[in-house]
Amino acid sequence: MSNEVAILGVGMHPWGKWGRSFVEYGVKAAKDALLDASIEWKDVQFVAGGDTIRNGYPGYVAGATFAQALGWQGAQVASSYGACASGSQAIATARAQILAGLCDVALVVGADTTPKGFFAPTGGGDRSKDPDWLRFRLVGATNPVYFGLWARRRMELFGATEEDFAKVKVKNSHHGAQNPNARYPKTFSMEEVLASPMVSDPLRLLQICATSDGGAALVLTSMEYARKHATDFVTIPAVSNVTPKYPNTLIEMPNFSTDSGAGVQMPDVPFRPSIAKHAYEQAGVGPEDMDLAEVYDLSSALELDWYEIIGLCKEGEAEKLIRDGDTSIGGRIPVNTSGGLGAFGEAIPAQAIAQVCELAWQLRGQAQGRQVEAAQLGITANYGLFGHGSSVIVKR
Amino acid sequence: MTKTRVPAIEGWFTMDPDAPHLLGTRCTRCSNVFFPKEESYCRNPECGGTEFEETKLSRRGRVWSFTNNCYAPPEPFMAKEPFEPYAIAAVELEAEKMIVIGQVTAGTEVGDLEAGMEMELVLDILYEDDENEYIVWKWQPAA
Numbered sequence: 359m360s361n362e363v364a365i366l367g368v369g370m371h372p373w374g375k376w377g378r379s380f381v382e383y384g385v386k387a388a389k390d391a392l393l394d395a396s397i398e399w400k401d402v403q404f405v406a407g408g409d410t411i412r413n414g415y416p417g418y419v420a421g422a423t424f425a426q427a428l429g430w431q432g433a434q435v436a437s438s439y440g441a442c443a444s445g446s447q448a449i450a451t452a453r454a455q456i457l458a459g460l461c462d463v464a465l466v467v468g469a470d471t472t473p474k475g476f477f478a479p480t481g482g483g484d485r486s487k488d489p490d491w492l493r494f495r496l497v498g499a500t501n502p503v504y505f506g507l508w509a510r511r512r513m514e515l516f517g518a519t520e521e522d523f524a525k526v527k528v529k530n531s532h533h534g535a536q537n538p539n540a541r542y543p544k545t546f547s548m549e550e551v552l553a554s555p556m557v558s559d560p561l562r563l564l565q566i567c568a569t570s571d572g573g574a575a576l577v578l579t580s581m582e583y584a585r586k587h588a589t590d591f592v593t594i595p596a597v598s599n600v601t602p603k604y605p606n607t608l609i610e611m612p613n614f615s616t617d618s619g620a621g622v623q624m625p626d627v628p629f630r631p632s633i634a635k636h637a638y639e640q641a642g643v644g645p646e647d648m649d650l651a652e653v654y655d656l657s658s659a660l661e662l663d664w665y666e667i668i669g670l671c672k673e674g675e676a677e678k679l680i681r682d683g684d685t686s687i688g689g690r691i692p693v694n695t696s697g698g699l700g701a702f703g704e705a706i707p708a709q710a711i712a713q714v715c716e717l718a719w720q721l722r723g724q725a726q727g728r729q730v731e732a733a734q735l736g737i738t739a740n741y742g743l744f745g746h747g748s749s750v751i752v753k754r
Numbered sequence: 755m756t757k758t759r760v761p762a763i764e765g766w767f768t769m770d771p772d773a774p775h776l777l778g779t780r781c782t783r784c785s786n787v788f789f790p791k792e793e794s795y796c797r798n799p800e801c802g803g804t805e806f807e808e809t810k811l812s813r814r815g816r817v818w819s820f821t822n823n824c825y826a827p828p829e830p831f832m833a834k835e836p837f838e839p840y841a842i843a844a845v846e847l848e849a850e851k852m853i854v855i856g857q858v859t860a861g862t863e864v865g866d867l868e869a870g871m872e873m874e875l876v877l878d879i880l881y882e883d884d885e886n887e888y889i890v891w892k893w894q895p896a897a
Contacts, residue, residue: 476827478828489790494828494830494831496763496880496890497842498823498833498840498842498857499827499842499855500823500828503821503827503855506822506842507819507842507844507855510819510821514819514868514869515869555824557824558821559824560821561821604797604798604799605798607852607853609844609855614790614854615789615854615855617797618850618851619851619852620787620850620851622786
């Protein structure tokens, strides 16, 4: 396939609440990825950084920040911000450089240090033109409020229950307990999840992802370079960073309203399903070809939405998948074998990269304790507020 | 002393106490409606319009979904002490086919709401200081 790039190295700094600089996490992940690839830092030609907006200026220029911390060596650089999709934008940037023939070896890094508690708008002062500031001011619409709206919609439309949502958290906690990079090694029972305090009905504390510190990195190379320097590697045949098509009629962060769906033709595919569709089309594969998936469980209920968005089942059937154990390791199509956000918490610019790390480890047969047998093909999916789609397909 | 009622944000809704409306704009070329107001370039990619007229949005709609805040949101939300949990509804306006979120008035809780329920727009106090009551739109079950 002509649009493939190779993943020669993956690396992570464990997720947690370490309270140190994001730069340290990113550099640790980068060094691990370079070691995994058997590539020297001085041989990297392009650095793509995923930005963090809660760590001052160095966070806005993450690519250069990591390059400086690794030791200036003259590589070209780019930094991307796309909220939760920042990491996959960095992957897309590095991939485009490689596919255009502008470089052979690229390093992708994302890392974050996060504050405690709810994410609040960044920056100070009255910002009455900024929807991200206004949604807190006028409605108190925190991120979990939007997660709660989507979760309740599933209950109203498809008869989802609190138990269904709790099952997702229980599953992901069992997966994450086998992952040394996950923040929470603890396995949770249904009773514990359902006894945790309600935050935004129907979602309880243990069903909403925490904010974490962490870092993830990839060494991407051209296929030609990979064939010369490695014998066994996985590849990326597709990266999707689509935006919605007008009108977008799903209420999403940080908006007060949707577009108006009156008097205009609706898009052929709504925004969320279009994210995976674009990736599948690039790779020339379909959901039936997938062996596993890493999806963005900002809440346990949202994981069920993703089953449908990436085509693992029809709309309204996700509850059956979780009830039947289809998405557990050992099931028909394991989802979030890493433990997902439920076990990691969210380190925004690192997260989409971490999803790819997990698929790489799985496809290389190195996911000790949580291995999906003979996995050949996997998909990641997430999306960031302000309309950022994100999906990456990884292939053995 | 009676406090002055002022909108918490200028130009987003009428201050009519009995029948308030959210205020959006309508593109004079393609008739698409925008809330909050779009006033420079039409966001319909098929259009290209640059002229807008202010339009009152439907006062009523049906619940698309709902949730609540059991804990006080962070600033810039102005939380009362002690914090009182409140519901939030996403309501689909029928004519505009647009979902708008808003707080639900006190007294209506998550258990009282269901998808498809008819809601109407009302004005209520968001927060207050010594001189003013700052007013915002809220959703309330339709009378």
